[in-house]
Amino acid sequence: YNTPSASYLEVTPDSENDFGNYNCTAVNRIGQESLEFILVQADTPSSPSIDQVEPYSSTAQVQFDEPEATGGVPILKYKAEWRAVGEEVWHSKWYDAKEASMEGIVTIVGLKPETTYAVRLAALNGKGLGEISAASEFKTQPVHSPPPPASASSSTPVPLSPPDTTWPLPALATTEPAREPSAPKLEGQMGEDGNSIKVNLIKQDDGGSPIRHYLVRYRALSSEWKPEIRLPSGSDHVMLKSLDWNAEYEVYVVAENQQGKSKAAHFVFRTLAQPTAIPATLGGNSASYTFVSLLFSAVTLLLLC
Incomplete structure (x- = not known):
């Protein structure tokens, strides 16, 4: 079928014999051009590989590499599974492939502090869910509580100052902690x-x-x-x-x-459509023929003289 920008050949395989080499030929009045392509059966993707895990107290960032084999069709989603060591049930979450592949990171949430977990990943394409990766273990960090305020009983008593004495107030730090940048x-x-x-x-x-x-x-x-x-x-x-x-x-x-x-x-x-090349053969031949014709006429004129 055709669209304003391209022509499409859709093949719906009915048997194993429909897979193999296909040859597509485009023909116009100038000539023809052929292109051969191979139709193979799609497969589920291989497993992603986990590079490292950055744990926090209740979350963890899992950095991974994409599957070596996509199965012949694009990856659609990634699935992360995790559980605490000793548990039987895996928790899971799906992640959009575009966002996950761009950063190479997925974030799992809802974790308990100071707990050892195992995490593994799998990729999903149009054929189905691929192989699950080997599990990678990590331990979440403890919750860091702010220091308790000093109690009144342990503080050093300060005598009351005379009315003409002033005490400077300590400067309060207002600098916010650094964080990740905003997207450009x-x-x-x-x-x-x-x-x-x-x-x-x-x-x-x-x-x-x-x-x-x-x-x-x-x-x-x-x-x-x-x-x-x-x-x-x-x-x-x-x-x-x-x-x-x-x-x-x-x-x-x-x-x-x-x-x-x-x-x-x-x-x-x-991007724009590829510009159409204008054949130069017809114009070139016409110019050559005109030049030869003029040259022949000049030679004939000299012979007659």
Whole structure:
């Protein structure tokens, strides 16, 4: 079937014989072009691998690597399962693949302080839930209580001052603790070639701690992520070049400081349709024929003279 921007060939396999090599040929009055592709049966993804776990008193951030094999179709969601050591029942939560894959982190909540847990991950695609990863153990941190105020009985008595004596009040610290930065604001400017873009990074609140770098990931929708780009903290833009023609892309940018990563800023754009090349053979031949005709006429005129 056709759309204003592309033509599609939809294949619905009925048996194993429908999988294999297909050849698609496009023909017009100038010539033809062929492309061969392979139709394979989709499979469930392999398991993600857990790199490390950053535990807190009631939450934990699980950093992971994406599955080595997606099964031939995009990953849709990730499933985290966790339980305290000694328990039989696993608790679970689903995470959107776009957000989880962008940062490579999922956060589990509702944990008890000073408790040892096991956590494992699995990926879900259109075929189904893939293999579960090996469990990784961690121990949550204790709850840090603020120091108790000094009791009146243990304080040193202060004599009453004369009326003409003043006591300076101590200065109170008002500095807020540093935190993760805010996500940058993104603005795009398409290149003149039609398949490149300049994405401007507009810095927002740094959370009270200098930004160390920006992490950029992008891909065409329904395609694999391109390798992550790490930009210095002073960068104000990133150039994405040699993009697919007439394709919708998404870009995620994360700012990171000493305290951690910001939420991901999201930006979507579409590249232009590939320009149609104008054949030069007809015009070139016409010019050549005209030149030869004029030259032959000149030679004939000389012979007649």
